[in-house]
Amino acid sequence: MRQGELVSPFPSASGHLTDGADEAIRPRASDWEQRYRRTVIITDTVVTALVASVIGEFFGARDAANWHEKWGILGFGTELLVLGALAVSRAWAPAVLGQGAEEFRRLGRSLFMATVVLALGGIALTSRNIKLWIFVAVPAIALVTMVARYLLRLWLHRQRKAGRCLRPVLAAGNPATVRDLITRTRKFPHLGWRVDAVCTPGGAGPDSDYVDGVPVVGRLAEVAGHVRRDGYRVVAVTPDPYWSPDRLQRLAWNLEGSDAEMVVAPVLMEVAGPRLHVDAVLGIPLLRVSLPTFTGGRRVIKEVVDRLGAALLLLLCAPLMVLVALLVVADSRGGAFYRQRRVGKDGREFTILKFRTMVVGAHRARAALADRDEGAGLLFKLRRDPRVTRVGTVLRRYSLDELPQLFNVLTGSMSLVGPRPPLPEESAAYGPDIRRRLLVKPGLTGLWQISGRSDLPWEEAVRLDLRYVEDWSLALDTVILWKTLRAVLYGQGAY
Template identity: 40%
Template structure:
């Protein structure tokens, strides 16, 4: 046992940074600064906008009421969990806490002033909450961006020990390593005695037995224990380990054998003390709803009108370069595999399709989601058209016709569809899109397997809110040009 403990110390390295404990304090300081600015802006606005200041003589009351309201607002954010360690960096809980606290504070202030017959400036009240809520959300968004950036660069890491069978340990590790912005650093794993190995297939060192998880966690300075499938033999043993870890301030996370399912589809319902995880049906059928189609028609029509000058400029550039066709038309697989003519501005030489077989052979590629840097078929204007995704704009007419959607998996040619295996054909359950989840997650820098995984996640977990978020992120991806070639 002593040898195992010494090996653990050698593998996991030094103690974790204590900077993590100051993250809530830093966010609190940012929120306080934002509230001071909001209070000052509301006071200034009340003075400048005369229609918000019908009654004089209440300004003096703001000297006392203003700071109290700001302090109460921050206290309410804290009460609803806005400064919990696990509230930062991911999910919507952080933003929900800010929104809920803001409405609760506004309601309590209004009711309190009415019951106490306190003459609070209505102009200041309206401006404070009208500016304060977006301001708090913006400050939290900025804090989240900074936190994720720090975690991607190796700072503010949470040390994680995984308990389970080697295969399930690797599944959890793959997800946590892929989502580096979460800040979870795998320091090791523990397994049952019959599964004991030096390290798992992905290189996670096995530091001991699952029955000794508490001792190993302390020795590895772990902040979190993730219990994957097969880590312990019974619910009783799990309960006892959770009690032991709780006494030592180590957090516990249970990772069931479910992945790529959005939280909106998962509900936990305890039955007789047993937590049952209910998974709703996939939502691909909702992606064909009337609301999404209306959104596509209105959105594409507005974009065509707004981007008219860009269409004209791109057309001129392509024609002047080689006097060839302006548009590239190609048969692509749409919803349920029905073929349609996909439109793009031509970015390659006219005989580009004839050269594809030769390029696939040279690149030793199977043809699924084929892209290559420095493709010799791309023309000079085609490079900037691709760099800023201008070549995709004619597909707005495909959206209007109903062949495509603004958001969805990218349409593929029949040669690529023929390579589908397993669940890949689920991509064809929805209309293909001009942009999608994998485009805003790295575009062509992602492997074909990762791009396919993101497309399948979109199909099974569709929501209108996710579509809007993807469109917003698409603008950033286009400007940065990351992964575009």
């Protein structure tokens, strides 16, 4: 099969460029984007229509005077409102489909907008059946639509990990910053970028004509010409002294009319999401970085969700926790629980609860194992730790040993999502930068949990925790909680 051939139900071209291929037969990288977008729109439309029809048919007959009130007008109106809200909120924009939490944030905003309009319309029309559509139909549409979007995203991510459905990128900047971009795109292929070519200030890389295996095709002044000739979908501009405001503006002008999207990496690499805003001040575009949110209404919502979520999970997991406790006691001498001092928000210490996974007195044997430490930075880790019991090995693999931490969440010392709770000796060795992890409550799960856990280098674990502190949002928490389930089931990086 040639590169770029159809290998999937709907998206086609992978974006791979073949040597010697001319413009007429080269696959357009935008084809799969357009097909994927159409698939999402069709899926949203079908799902909305089906849910509205089912709700109206099986529940709308109650107290309905005729079929119009049963589901005809209200059902059709609800569907139009939802689809219109999706269009207005740009929930079908190619830039957000399959990309991070923004896709689901826009989806949620659209459905909330539809609910508000529907409620106001129901009041104006004095409909007796409007509550059904506000409190049952729209939430059902939201649930089914989000599941459908997630399944489509899983399919897309599998294609990208196989090297398909990727957007070809031309990276332009300093070789060191370009190399970092290449490394990140290879590490996270599900994000959909593949750096195919590089432009550097001198037209050469540290490896002669290559930067980390990617060919250098020219100088920074030649970027627009290469984009128009070779059809790259993304121009990633990385930091370099060459990029003055005038040159960046000229590059943007030269890219007009092409299919390429220009992306400029800011100096504040770890600040993103809702904290970044572009404002025009005195005719000058400025990147405004708002302060991280540590208080306010959203934090109150997070506290409420934490307490209610922990209480609900404790009720659901109670039989499992009793079984685990019995297995721990039966497997080795000692109690079922292990208590340990950890450092929480603002440096306050608290006692964390876990199921015991090691033999009694394991902390006294740590010194003898110091020369076998496989952990990174301040963490002590062993893949085959002789102190871990047989039951403890299974509990650690599937993170069942952390279930008692729900009590810490319920009492307010921890959150469902947040940075990893450090030991006091770890916290004492923190520098000023790393201490920013302590500005928020530690979490039962977090970015570190869904990104590799114990397999992560220390620097990467710290970077993820700081990113969470800087860019926290309710949508990010929702995505992390959803992905935690998959991370736990696969057991990757847990030992």
